[in-house]
Amino acid sequence: MEEGTVTQKAALLEAIKAEDGSAFLKITNELHYADVADVIDHLDSEKMRIFSIQTLDNEMLSDVIPELPERLVEESFAALTTSQQRALLEETPDDDRVDILQDVSPETREKLLLLLPRRDQDLTRNLLRYGEETAGGRMTTQIGILTADQTVRQAIDTLKTIQEDTETLARIFVVDADERPIGKLRLRDLTFNPIDTPVRDLMVPVEHTILATADQEDAANMLRKYDLVVLPVTDEFGHLRGVITYDDAMEILSEESTEDIEKMSGISGEQSEDSYLKTAxxxxxxxxxxxxxxxxxxxxxxxxxxxxxxxxxxxxxxxxxxxxxxxxxxxxxxxxxxxxxxxxxxxxxxxxxxxxxxxxxxxxxxxxxxxxxxxxxxxxxxxxxxxxxxxxxxxxxxxxxxxxxxxxxxxxxxxxxxxxxxxxxxxxxxxxxxxxxxxxxxxxxxxxxxxxxxxxxxxxxxx
Amino acid sequence: MEEGTVTQKAALLEAIKAEDGSAFLKITNELHYADVADVIDHLDSEKMRIFSIQTLDNEMLSDVIPELPERLVEESFAALTTSQQRALLEETPDDDRVDILQDVSPETREKLLLLLPRRDQDLTRNLLRYGEETAGGRMTTQIGILTADQTVRQAIDTLKTIQEDTETLARIFVVDADERPIGKLRLRDLTFNPIDTPVRDLMVPVEHTILATADQEDAANMLRKYDLVVLPVTDEFGHLRGVITYDDAMEILSEESTEDIEKMSGISGEQSEDSYLKTAxxxxxxxxxxxxxxxxxxxxxxxxxxxxxxxxxxxxxxxxxxxxxxxxxxxxxxxxxxxxxxxxxxxxxxxxxxxxxxxxxxxxxxxxxxxxxxxxxxxxxxxxxxxxxxxxxxxxxxxxxxxxxxxxxxxxxxxxxxxxxxxxxxxxxxxxxxxxxxxxxxxxxxxxxxxxxxxxxxxxxxx
CATH class of the missing domain: 1.10.357.20 (SLC41 divalent cation transporters, integral membrane domain)
Incomplete structure (x- = not known):
């Protein structure tokens, strides 16, 4: 870890102990969310954890909560008002939202789902149907989607409207009338080409897809083998349903290796989300x-x-x-x-x-x-x-x-x-x-x- | 693996056996380079391997060779004429080129280095100085670099000229006069903003960098922990020297886990680049x-x-x-x-x-x-x-x-x-x-x- 990060994490701990909200916000703005989650996870007092959750701004909170271990997710939501809960859920990307909802009790899950707009509610319920360890359970549905007859200008306009909602524009997919993926392109293909070029001329074929019901390890191995940024996920009819991103693949590869190593040494059960020392x-x-x-x-x-x-x-x-x-x-x-x-x-x-x-x-x-x-x-x-x-x-x-x-x-x-x-x-x-x-x-x-x-x-x- | 890929790999094998060059090229054009490398790696006859290497087009060859196990790299180069060797090396991205040169004998390495233009030669020699398992040894130097006072229009023009050479434009870096990374931005920030916006207004701070001499495992863990697409690599003076990309991180995470698992079972030495069954x-x-x-x-x-x-x-x-x-x-x-x-x-x-x-x-x-x-x-x-x-x-x-x-x-x-x-x-x-x-x-x-x-x-x- 870099030295600067260590110093900042120590300062953040001080701000939490002193319940100094403005110092807290100043430091968290400069830290990566993974480091903020790390500090909160290591707090022994529930009071300090709740202070932190209540003080974080909404955007940072939506990044921090998915990084927290299961036992702290429920506690964090309980510390927020209903309108904060709603704002937080709306801010969170759909794959993280599903992860969070899988971490809370069924009652809390139902209560939180009802806070979402109808459309998001249906989408999230659909994602929740896939098992936690399947490609569908890990995918994000927030991707850039175009049709082949759009021009570069139309494509850029389409993507611009959704860019804030879209986890990655590194790969953009082209679908046919049946939502089947027929091509992909990179943002640079749009940026560096004349604005009247049809998308059809820029796209390349989609070589790899995976079924939503497939094992997440198979998905991660495909991303690794083929050096992919994202892997499209389809349902049984071949409709594009979402993508698995490279960062999920890194997480899955690491989790699955730990799982293998542990099992081979006769250690049973799920790997703890906590670090070795924090695990009870x-x-x-x-x-x-x-x-x-x-x-x-x-x-x-x-x-x-x-x-x-x-x-x-x-x-x-x-x-x-x-x-x-x-x-x-x-x-x-x-x-x-x-x-x-x-x-x-x-x-x-x-x-x-x-x-x-x-x-x-x-x-x-x-x-x-x-x-x-x-x-x-x-x-x-x-x-x-x-x-x-x-x-x-x-x-x-x-x-x-x-x-x-x-x-x-x-x-x-x-x-x-x-x-x-x-x-x-x-x-x-x-x-x-x-x-x-x-x-x-x-x-x-x-x-x-x-x-x-x-x-x-x-x-x-x-x- | 998808069914289509299996069928195509079988067809490719047939084309190689029949020495049918046009069928071979048609199929390889539809396959991913990792699969083409897989087929060549599994050929038992040197004659068939050499036919494949000599028949592949240059672009595909530059992707396939880095995927081949060490023992086949030297053989592949020996099958090419000097001008083919030169064209191939120029086509290959710098990090892959370094990997390839690490796989051949010192004599071949020297001979191949001399085929490169002076600038590439120096660059490659510099990269070769870093150990194979360091961040420097795994980084690519082909990245998008801007200065803070450029406008969006100037930035796009800069990137356009280098885009073919650039492994990833997913993250673009802004450096100061001393080549120190002071900010980063995404291509979408350029694409979706007015053309006279200065880069300074769009960039966000660079939160994480790693020293070129650091262990590749530390680099991969940082990419994983912070969900990064690329991690900037600096020398001891803080100058930006290159980046480690997400696909390298996936490879490193997988290699290091295998290494851990094997060592823990009393299996010594380097993991073979061949699969279990192909290993002698x-x-x-x-x-x-x-x-x-x-x-x-x-x-x-x-x-x-x-x-x-x-x-x-x-x-x-x-x-x-x-x-x-x-x-x-x-x-x-x-x-x-x-x-x-x-x-x-x-x-x-x-x-x-x-x-x-x-x-x-x-x-x-x-x-x-x-x-x-x-x-x-x-x-x-x-x-x-x-x-x-x-x-x-x-x-x-x-x-x-x-x-x-x-x-x-x-x-x-x-x-x-x-x-x-x-x-x-x-x-x-x-x-x-x-x-x-x-x-x-x-x-x-x-x-x-x-x-x-x-x-x-x-x-x-x-x-």
Whole structure:
């Protein structure tokens, strides 16, 4: 963060503490709304937050509220008069308005909707029908729309009347009589061309659209892949309904990555809108304790396997030296493979048809890695172990080395394959790959590691 | 992906196989360059790739080449004549040109640089000085620049002359006599205002800039946080040197997330520019085998601890039932804590001053989670275990339950703290938190789990 911003944020905090409205307004006018929201979010006293919300001018408030975490949105609206609420909602762009309304209770939502003019009310209700995580739920309907037979002069006049309402004029769309997008152009095409040029001559085809019901992650990936400023969103009849903008795409990409990373570490539930430090201890607890206890209890299965092989372990206790390695290597390689596959799936690289290819690739890799590491450890057992340790009489270090090396190779090969296939399997039955795969892998390969290790030792060493 | 695109990509492949140049050009004209690059990248035959590169028109080629993985860039240039190379380099925007030149060998780079006009040569050499992962290395210098005393008419004339060269006119900057950015405006401000309005009256202050030497991730986070289309990049004297655009930010956010996720799973090295399936087996091996073997070998330390406690384990082998649980719970909770902290650091939420706060929060959380799970398992040991299992004579299930529960609580509390503090510690000594922390945690807490479990059992059960 820039130094100037830090100083200004500190000054803003002082103004709030002193309830100095004019200093407050002066500073907020110079700050970015994201920084103002940041300061308000970090206020511990409700009184100070309400002072801030009531003092902000309407334009800034309409930018700040969508940046606040869910729990503060309802509180903020409660602090305003009905006419302030109405003015605020009218000022807020439609996609932000939908976000805000999704953050308040159903009763408040209904009450606020009724404050809007009929047209905006219908529009907002329509947008609210789409799920929060769909393209439709994230789109804005405020876009520049022209028809092909308009001239540059007419187009500029059309856009001029709506420019204050329009989130982005970076891309302007041309629709046919059925509201289907047939072309797009840039504001510069209008600015730099003779005023009687027909729009038809300036537009280029619309190459990419997305359905309103599609997943927001697919939309963000398209914006990223094709370097788009905006992506047009259509309904099932192909009518242009709105656009997803680049800033939403950045937000979605970041949210989805955090979600993937968290799920892969066994952290459940929605990512908190608050920062790590602001998130309550109880929220952290709720998000982590579930998987921690489930996985812990499942790990007793590995303990059960270990108990069943008491005889094998106690008759050559030197086996315990490599037991954690065999188990851990399975978890490590399984985790690596799952990460590779989950990430490739998130980036849209792996279709359902690729299962066999992925399986074959990971099996080869598993055999290769397991073979190398198994061989290495086997050699260590035969060459170095006799210098430090002893085995029960009659048992050879050579056979011991072969058993340990073979177990490592088998465990790594099978765990690599398991790690790669589990996420694909989860998706095939419509479960989230990241949620299912990562915790399940560790538990599964812990158990398989125990079984493989003790079985190989039992057979080869005759225990 | 849209259906139409899939069909067209298949048709393009057919045209390449048939070496049908006119069909090839017709289809590529209708496809997005990212899709054309995708098809070329997936060609297995060098001959077909070279046919494609040689057949593409110059404009499309300048978009396609930056999208190709590193290994194909050199090959593509080698397929072109010197004059084609020159035309291509001149057509390519400066930031893409720098990316391309970073992908070829130093000899080729020098040869290609000499093809450029003197001015472009100097400019490109200057950009090449910045590291690939800095703001300067990612910026484009082709932006619209005005002075405050120009009128709208003069401004439009200025921009018109450079518009073909200019990557984005979505934000236009106003500089003072020292090339310092003093304001910005949108093209719409020029389009919709009287032609004699001075630029000074239309511009708004530049709120955010970034140093050319700053990390690209910081730049991307600023674009994301402040919803910017472009972020101005300045040198150490505050001179405007270029901008980072929203599409670069999306790319950076996606790359950095993949990097974080991969590192956290013990996958080393640079993310491959190829997709998962196209990446060679040897590359996958190289990126995974290192950590897999290092962590495997370190896990022998856990085995060594286990061997040292042979007596404790064998005198009450029922302890083995909960050994994997104690060890795994440490890894799970440590991993969760590390993920939370690493992600918060990536999003710029945690400064060096927050170490104490983080430590305290995670310690509380660890005690809470460990306490609950320890209590639960302790009760299970006392209430249910006697029904299924037996202990050596003289040993009570109550004491056994207390020992197991206490060990679980201690292991979870210490591992949670370790997991949270290791990434912060890594950063404090300038190591990458994600690289150091994740693999180190599992190994550390595996060992600590063994020691805690056996020590508690030894003391409480008098073994």
């Amino acid at each position: 201890l109880s929220t952290h607890f709720k998000r982590r304790f579930g998987w921690l206890s489930v996985l812990g209890i499942l790990a007793i299965a590995s303990g059960y396997v270990m108990m069943r092989y008491e005889e094998v372990l106690t008759s050559a206790f030197l086996l315990s030296l490599f037991l954690p390695m065999v188990v851990a290597s399975g978890g490590n390689t399984g985790g690596q493979a799952a990460t590779m596959v989950i990430r490739a799936m998130s980036l849209g690289e792996l279709g359902p048809g690729n299962v066999l290819k992925v399986g074959l690739k990971e099996l080869k890799l598993g055999i290769l890695m397991g073979g190398f590491l198994g061989l290495l450890i086997g050699i260590v057992c035969v060459a170095l172990l006799p210098l430090f340790a002893s085995l029960p009489s009659g048992m050879s270090f050579t056979l011991f080395g072969v058993a340990v090396g073979l177990a490592i190779a088998l465990q790594i090969a099978t765990s690599t394959l398991t790690g790669a296939l589990l996420p694909l399997g989860a998706r095939a039955i419509n479960l989230d790959p990241a949620v299912v795969a990562s915790p399940a892998i560790t538990t599964l390969v812990d158990i398989s590691g125990m079984i493989i290790y003790f079985t190989v030792a039992k057979v080869l060493l005759g225990l | 087996l040897s590359t996958h091996f190289k990126r995974r085998f290192g950590w897999l073997s290092v962590l495997g070998i370190l896990a022998i330390a856990s085995g060594y601890v286990m061997m040292r406690y042979e007596e404790v384990l064998t005198s009450a082998f029922l302890l083995s039932l909960f050994l994997p649980m104690v060890v795994a719970s440490g890894g799970n909770t440590g991993g969760q804590a590390a993920t939370m902290v690493i992600r918060a650091m990536s999003l710029g939420e945690l400064g060096p001053g927050n170490v104490l706060k983080v430590g305290l929060k995670e310690l509380k959380l660890g005690i809470l989670m460990g306490g609950f799970l320890g209590l639960l398992i302790g009760i299970v040991c006392v209430a249910l275990l006697p029904l299924f299992a037996s202990l050596p004579s003289g040993m009570s299930f109550t004491l056994f339950g207390v020992a197991v529960g206490l060990a679980i609580a201690l292991q979870i509390a210490t591992s949670t703290l370790t997991g949270a503090l290791l990434p912060l510690g890594a950063r404090a000594i300038n190591l990458d938190p994600a690289v150091v922390a994740s693999p180190a945690i599992t190994t550390l807490v595996d060992i600590s789990g063994m020691i805690i479990y056996f020590t508690v059992a030894k003391v409480l059960l008098g073994l």
